[in-house]
Amino acid sequence: MSRTTLKDVAQAAGVSPTTVSFVVNRRADHIPESTRRRVEQAVADLGYVPSARGRALASGRSRVVVCVSPSGPAAAVVEEFKRELSDSLMAAGFTCVFLERPSDGDQFVQLWRHIDPACVVSWDALTAAELLPLERAGVATVTGLVMGGTDEDRAVDQQGVGRAQVEHLADLGHRHIAYAMPVMTREDESTARARLAGATAAARESGLADLTVSTVDLDAVDGQRAVEAWTRATPSVTAVAAYGDLQAVTILEASRRLGVRVPEDLAIIGVDDLPLGQLVFPTLSTVALDLRAAAADVAARILAVVEPAGTTVPVERRPPRVVVRESTLGAGA
Amino acid sequence: MSRTTLKDVAQAAGVSPTTVSFVVNRRADHIPESTRRRVEQAVADLGYVPSARGRALASGRSRVVVCVSPSGPAAAVVEEFKRELSDSLMAAGFTCVFLERPSDGDQFVQLWRHIDPACVVSWDALTAAELLPLERAGVATVTGLVMGGTDEDRAVDQQGVGRAQVEHLADLGHRHIAYAMPVMTREDESTARARLAGATAAARESGLADLTVSTVDLDAVDGQRAVEAWTRATPSVTAVAAYGDLQAVTILEASRRLGVRVPEDLAIIGVDDLPLGQLVFPTLSTVALDLRAAAADVAARILAVVEPAGTTVPVERRPPRVVVRESTLGAGA
């Protein structure tokens, strides 16, 4: 037994396919109550589910948004973004779906062949080669949201993140601050640069010494190397702003192993507000990004592109928020 | 200027749409080299990208697999699964896409309307209400892979995980072992139960005392409560198998705050092998799941369902692997 179609429903309800289509699509203003009910009954009886393919082909519009899955270490934070983006788009009648960037980068461009989205969204900027087939297929794009792209494209104020870290440390009286950069992947390179730029600017504006910039890999040995360098320097670094919470925890644990007290000898602040930050000792100060707000912002931008008619509610970008814990302030009580 | 279609290409190449279709779909065995080249030239010149809609409608088959995004704390581990699943399916000519379960659960069933997948995949078991519309739309399903479902459905041997933990601890001489359950969400309830069941069975088989089962929330206070209870018990618990690395780290940090030495007073082993485990002090013993293998297994199962003709290479399920670090063995050297 094959799939139930519009025609089947029409036959069962004793009306034309046209009428069924109107009822199913809630464009039934001009259909009398009685007819509508007959149709709805038939739909229910037959368990009719409209074909997305037929609909997409006939209407010429897609109701799917593809988001290239943001990667990077802060997966827990990203989850929140995805959820909010999905919910916002769903409320507008779109389905949002996430795509992993294939390990074989060349195949990336092939992926749209099957999906047929109204819009492709990406945290980082897509290359021209990646963009071209999309353009040709008439797919809208919203890219460079968080990484890459211009600073205005970004839904998250990355510079503000670095700035917030340094300002917090400066407020606590630190004059010699280090910035811990991550080992870069394509994904977070531009993010790291933007955060560092913000941190650097804040240091200058606060009249601090130039930042000591170090790269910290996520392992104990590398952490210890960095901490030793900072504490040995003259004058010594007394605080470090880390690219993310994972770098911060690496530094925090390295300090413990080296007998460097946190925050007395070295204050540490991360970014992301991972749950982890509340588990370690001392607990980790950090900067929380409001990715829910960012996602709502992005959703609004997407809808503006795919539904130019729709009323777009502008979303203001909320500034990053410093979460103060023991690693900068010391144990309370 | 509107989108380039098959017809445009046919016109440009001076052949029929039929011929173009054959060439584009690599079914061109019987098309002479010269014609094929003319067509390929036209495709390139016009930048033709076939319409997924038209193709899906005409062929009656979808090349899209939707995977309901696995959630849970171990996001970093899940990433690996997703990547592998995507790659495997891509190699078979399918596009794999991930869907967030909406916060408003009722809307979940609506999501297929726009996507039109060949198969829906889910880590946990879907409810009957969720399954029904899929069935009606002729969409294959592969569910209960990791959570829910029967033990045979599972791509990951969850019982084996708990078993591996307890066997490792028993080998080290521990006789009184606790199991730290997570605060349950829908996602990991059945996983937790399966792991506990495996742990319990292993304890029995090894002739150990019954496991002390405690729930540990991810915060310092709850961790300390649990650690105190274990150390105060008579005879005291000397080792704990935690549901996941996050629970394990919570316990580890709580121990430190209480002055309970790890592993001398309390040995700890987690699950997931999160990067975090190598940063904390002492470093965390854990059980690593081979999610790449699991994903390959799942991909094979999916292909068997959507392409019954295809040759399915059976994938053997690799057993969980214990990663021994300081939290059970003590600091080396």
Add this chain to the structure above:
DNA sequence: CTGAAAGCGCTTACAG
């Protein structure tokens, strides 16, 4: 208020 008809872009027997 309702339906016949054209068309969305493709695939695929089938006939030449």
Add this chain to the structure above:
DNA sequence: CTGAAAGCGCTTACAG
């Protein structure tokens, strides 16, 4: 070797 034609399941002017 190649193409005319039907059809996939729907939407949407348009005419009644």
